Amino acid sequence: MxxxxxxxxxxxxxxxxxxxxxxxxxxxxxxxSEILRLGVRAPSGYNLQPWRFIVVKQQENKEKLKACAFNQRQISEAPVVLICCGDRLVSQPEYIESIIKLGIEAQAMNEAFANYMREQIPVLFQYHPCFESVEAWTNRHTMLAVAHIMIVAKSFGVDSCPMEGFITAQVKEAFNIPEHLDVCCLLPLGYATEPFKLYGGRFKIEQVCYSESYGEPFKI
Ligand SMILES: Cc1cc2nc3c(=O)[nH]c(=O)nc-3n(C[C@H](O)[C@H](O)[C@H](O)COP(=O)(O)O)c2cc1C
Structure with missing residues (x-):
């Protein structure tokens, strides 16, 4: 069940x-498996789903990962750590075809839109008018999936810790991660020890939202 x-x-x-x-x-x-299944229901541009997750459970691998992450203890303590990566090769024709196949099988896409994707995606990645770099694009999407995973995990009573404190080159080498994958974040998952960390607060909505154009005060 x-x-x-x-x-x-x-x-x-x-x-x-x-x-x-x-x-x-x-x-x-x-x-x-439910956390991962629901987590990857996150949206992505053209449904390209660039996220890739290495699921690390073995203690010796967690110790190896911890050594690449300034020895942060949550990595070796958590029962599962995800190495969350984004794939920069999603604009390759064979990859685009795999997304089209998925959409057509789900009856969510017609041939006209498939052709539009075949034409537009390579152009989008060549000139990238909508993002600074392909790395920014992979990061944008992978972190959306990470956000989904964290909230879904919490709904199952599972705690997490998003982490940027690691040396990318070391993680890539230690876990055989190919050049075309960006390591966006590490995500330990498990059950937090008590007493639990307190809420650190957030800025008021009026401090982070603007009305209609930047700088204009926003009021609910
Ligand atoms: C992208 C990202 C990277 C982070 N990196 C680390 C990290 O390397 N180590 C760590 O202990 N916490 C890390 N954090 C956790 C933040 O410190 C934490 O989210 C923030 O203080 C707010 O606390 P809260 O998430 O408990 O509300 C990171 C959070 C994000 C979103």
Missing amino acids: EAQPIVGLKEAVEERRAARSFRPDPIPEGVL
């Missing part, structure tokens, strides 16, 4: 914290 969430959406958002320490308890396989 499919694992079911135990925490509602609002609570999951409000209770998610970046956990710095985990209990050794494993995440049940059914829960992990």
